[in-house]
Amino acid sequence: MSSEYPVVRSTRRWHGVNAIALLVSGAGVLANRPGLVLSGVVGVAFAVASRVDAPPTVDLAVERRLSDADPAPGTSVTVTVTVTNTGGALCPDLRLIDGVPPALTVEDDSPRRGTALRPGKTVAFEYTVRATRGVHRFGPMVAIGRNASGTIERRRTVVEADETTITCVPPLSGTEPVALPLYDRAVGVTGRVATRESGAGTVFHSVREYRHGDPPNRIDWNRTARTGELTTVEYRRERSATVVVLVDARNAAYVAPSRDDRPAIERSIAVAGTAFEGLLATGNRVGLAALSPTECWLAPASGQAHRGRARELLGTHPALSPTPPEEPFLKMTSLRRLRHRLATDAQVVFCSPLSDGYAATVARRLHAHGHPTTVLSPAPTCAGDGNRDERTRGTEPGVQLAGIERSFRCSDLRDDGIHVVDWGEEPLRRAVETASRRWSV
Amino acid sequence: MTAELDTRPTPLGVGLAGLFAAGVPIATAAVPLSLVPSLFGVLSIVVGTAGGRKSVPTLGVGALLIGVLTAGLGGARPEVLLLGTTCLVLAWDASLQAIDLGRTLGRAADTTRALTAHTVISTIAAAVIVGLGYGLFRIPGDGYPVTVLALLLFGALVLGAAFRG
Numbered sequence A: 001m002s003s004e005y006p007v008v009r010s011t012r013r014w015h016g017v018n019a020i021a022l023l024v025s026g027a028g029v030l031a032n033r034p035g036l037v038l039s040g041v042v043g044v045a046f047a048v049a050s051r052v053d054a055p056p057t058v059d060l061a062v063e064r065r066l067s068d069a070d071p072a073p074g075t076s077v078t079v080t081v082t083v084t085n086t087g088g089a090l091c092p093d094l095r096l097i098d099g100v101p102p103a104l105t106v107e108d109d110s111p112r113r114g115t116a117l118r119p120g121k122t123v124a125f126e127y128t129v130r131a132t133r134g135v136h137r138f139g140p141m142v143a144i145g146r147n148a149s150g151t152i153e154r155r156r157t158v159v160e161a162d163e164t165t166i167t168c169v170p171p172l173s174g175t176e177p178v179a180l181p182l183y184d185r186a187v188g189v190t191g192r193v194a195t196r197e198s199g200a201g202t203v204f205h206s207v208r209e210y211r212h213g214d215p216p217n218r219i220d221w222n223r224t225a226r227t228g229e230l231t232t233v234e235y236r237r238e239r240s241a242t243v244v245v246l247v248d249a250r251n252a253a254y255v256a257p258s259r260d261d262r263p264a265i266e267r268s269i270a271v272a273g274t275a276f277e278g279l280l281a282t283g284n285r286v287g288l289a290a291l292s293p294t295e296c297w298l299a300p301a302s303g304q305a306h307r308g309r310a311r312e313l314l315g316t317h318p319a320l321s322p323t324p325p326e327e328p329f330l331k332m333t334s335l336r337r338l339r340h341r342l343a344t345d346a347q348v349v350f351c352s353p354l355s356d357g358y359a360a361t362v363a364r365r366l367h368a369h370g371h372p373t374t375v376l377s378p379a380p381t382c383a384g385d386g387n388r389d390e391r392t393r394g395t396e397p398g399v400q401l402a403g404i405e406r407s408f409r410c411s412d413l414r415d416d417g418i419h420v421v422d423w424g425e426e427p428l429r430r431a432v433e434t435a436s437r438r439w440s441v
Numbered sequence B: 001m002t003a004e005l006d007t008r009p010t011p012l013g014v015g016l017a018g019l020f021a022a023g024v025p026i027a028t029a030a031v032p033l034s035l036v037p038s039l040f041g042v043l044s045i046v047v048g049t050a051g052g053r054k055s056v057p058t059l060g061v062g063a064l065l066i067g068v069l070t071a072g073l074g075g076a077r078p079e080v081l082l083l084g085t086t087c088l089v090l091a092w093d094a095s096l097q098a099i100d101l102g103r104t105l106g107r108a109a110d111t112t113r114a115l116t117a118h119t120v121i122s123t124i125a126a127a128v129i130v131g132l133g134y135g136l137f138r139i140p141g142d143g144y145p146v147t148v149l150a151l152l153l154f155g156a157l158v159l160g161a162a163f164r165g
Helices: A017-031 A034-052 A221-227 A264-281 A304-316 A331-341 A357-368 A397-415 A428-438 B011-027 B032-051 B055-073 B078-105 B112-138 B146-164
Strands: A002-010 A060-066 A076-085 A091-099 A105-108 A112-117 A122-130 A134-137 A139-146 A152-158 A165-168 A190-209 A231-239 A242-248 A285-291 A297-301 A347-351 A373-378 A419-423
Touching: A017 A034, A017 B055, A017 B146, A034 B055, A034 B078, A034 B112, A034 B146, A060 A139, A060 A152, A076 A091, A076 A112, A076 A139, A091 A122, A091 B078, A091 B112, A112 A122, A112 B078, A112 B112, A134 A304, A165 A304, A221 A231, A242 A264, A242 A297, A242 A357, A264 A285, A264 A304, A264 A347, A264 A373, A285 A304, A285 A331, A297 A304, A331 A357, A347 A357, A357 A373, A357 A397, A373 A397, A397 A419, A419 A428, B011 B032, B011 B055, B011 B078, B011 B112, B032 B055, B032 B078, B055 B078, B078 B112
Parallel strands: A242 A285, A242 A347, A347 A373, A373 A419
Antiparallel strands: A002 A152, A060 A076, A076 A122, A091 A112, A091 A139, A105 A122, A134 A165, A139 A152, A190 A231, A285 A297
């Protein structure tokens, strides 16, 4: 099916040939050389022939086949494109540019093809893309047809009858899950977050005078034998927390050191998955949300089915699309909606590259509104996928300046009592350990 | 996430342009003086096409033109000049086509069919035009005088102008 705004234009290919012909003929007339004048006549004949040539017709049908529509991240997917000339005329010069999904990188061969196509005939070509996280839709193919003399060009887009998509859902946690230490204000059912309150648990808290009704197994018998007084051991009360992992998916989160690098949001999503898995494993109820123009919310819960839903959401939700959102982000509305959804006691793990001031504001506001917030911030300068020389990475003045601004944002947040994990090149586990040493638990 | 596209033409495109360009010095070799600009023209077309810049092959076409003119003024036969001019036009066309395909589709894309189909059609068109022109020229036996050819040229220009609209 061919459609949308065909554009016809002159390529001005033979402009100037008349001038050359006249120059040759003129010289021939002056020097009385019939051969030169004849050459000039032939030159003009070329120009006339090119003007007689009609505009080309471009009526095409396109079909794409994938070697794997649901690949694992990093695997190669071969795309076979078949284009058929459904029109009634020969297309002597047909240039095809396939609509490769913008977030995918072509690994091998070219998604472009130059050919000539007779009516009813088909041309097929293949190229390979490397699968990355997300739902990748193929765009319309751009077809540029030219007539035989190359003087007139017709450009149109060709849409496939059935839309082809590559869906790539990575595992929830790319590495071993990391247990992120939470704020000890956790309340709720018994879990594994040791709070500052005393009660039943496994971590020693204090010793107090025996009160009637204390269970015998909590009585410190050694001390009783020594002093003759009954004392009861208090442990740190262990509770589970309700945590919402919030992914920054605004336009600002799609920053990358250069055009060829993967945007920072990919690392944010990866870190969100790892944190989600870790929090779930330590017995917490974990939910997911995105700070983006498109609404994205997975209510806190636990269990294997919930884990599967989270994996699917992080992999395919439109709010976490591999390309930046086009709709405007409404700051006040989005934040208000999120706060309404968060349970009163819910903690927030905010995964954001902190590439602008608003990201820090969000963390501060949520923290101030009684949702203890931990910021997990992957450095955008480490977002590359190895396309560039490691030595030149992040050395450009602009990138360095952005890095300095970001480190100031991290320090300001820490000054406000917010836990911040600044994740660079090191493994996430080490970054969390380093950061949690500063947190007074 | 797409890497920078290499927009230089494919070796086949450069080869075709160079092949046609080489036809000019071969055809006009009878006048040795014409070889100087012609060979420079061939070199410019090959180098310019390979680099993907249109200005250098245009300069090369200019040099080839000087070569044809030198041969014509030096007394070369009409058949030789006709062949030289045809090769010049085809070299220009092939060079532009190769550069254009490179710019639109890149060096990595397979453009063989687009290049060969265009070249075949251009060559056939050139053969027909030259054949007709030469046939007309040879009707009186030893060719028309310059005045008649000049009038023919004028007629062709008017015809071209009529199709412009």
